[in-house]
Amino acid sequence: VTGSGVASPQQYDVEYLTPISVGTPPLVLNLNLDTGSSDLWVFSSELPPSEINGQTVYDPTKSTSAKKLEGATWEIEYGDGSSSEGDVYIDSVAIGDLTVTAQAVQAAKNVSAEFTADTHDDGLLGLAFNTINTVQPTRQKTFYDNAQSILDAPVFTADLKDDAPGHYNFGYIDSSAYTGNISYLPVDSSQGFWMFTSPGYAISKGGYKITEMKGIADTGTTLLLLPTSVVLAYYKQVDGARYEGTQGGYIFACSATLPDFVFAVGNNARITVPGKYINYAPTDSSGTTCFGGIQKDIGIGFSIFGDVALKAAFVVFDGPNQQLGWAAK
């Protein structure tokens, strides 16, 4: 079995949403597939109405295939401080032609203001390792865990695009979606993430710099968060770029030319993030000053290869072999 879901960018590619069917009759929810977390949670009829603002809600009492997981609760907090919590049902979940009949669907009873404000996002579908699933007293498997045994190949791929729809595919590698070869790196899943080490980088035509960057492939993070030394070297190449504390990052004139950022995948493969992707978005409605798509990974303990980097690549997530594949496209 295989499955494919379109990944549609929201404004400024801040996140990508994919239609997922839940329950019987199937309810289509637009979920944020997040390789940086491992909970599948949805806006639900159990929320206070004040916390719902246009989202489609899952009502387990209306799904003939829903079964409450008695006594199970969950609570999650994301990197930006947003959070949600609730209880758990076992129900059917499908992405395209791929159906998992007994998936833990975490129904939200409360969500933080950021989620209420994100009107198009009906919840998240975690694709990291289940060791960081938050369900108590018994952690639950991810959609990818549950799908693996029926998939043609036990992999999923992310093909996110700049201001255009891309795809998440399950069970196969679409050879028409990338160029050249796929280079595989070992994954350290000990912290529950798709963590890998890039040995070095280059900035546009500048020389290659050997410096280990240990990071995670995180489709749920918008930007590319890197070590301070790398970020300083990058913005040194951008006239007028400066760190603006009130904005919480590096900013520059929107008219600035931004160099490409190249990171190494193993010793002889490279992924080039076009400078255009690093001119992330205007900081205000005047469109004079823009916010950088590369920012410091301070305080996280590792780098985060978020959408700014991932949309420059075709990425293969291979759990059984604990490896990440990277290809240009």
Ligand SMILES: O[C@H]1CN[C@@H](c2nc(-c3ccc(C(F)(F)F)cc3)no2)C1
């Ligand atoms: O936690 C790490 C795991 N992956 C990253 C992630 N962050 C979010 C997120 C989505 C939507 C919102 C909100 F709608 F604005 F509230 C907030 C955070 N989803 O994945 C960070």
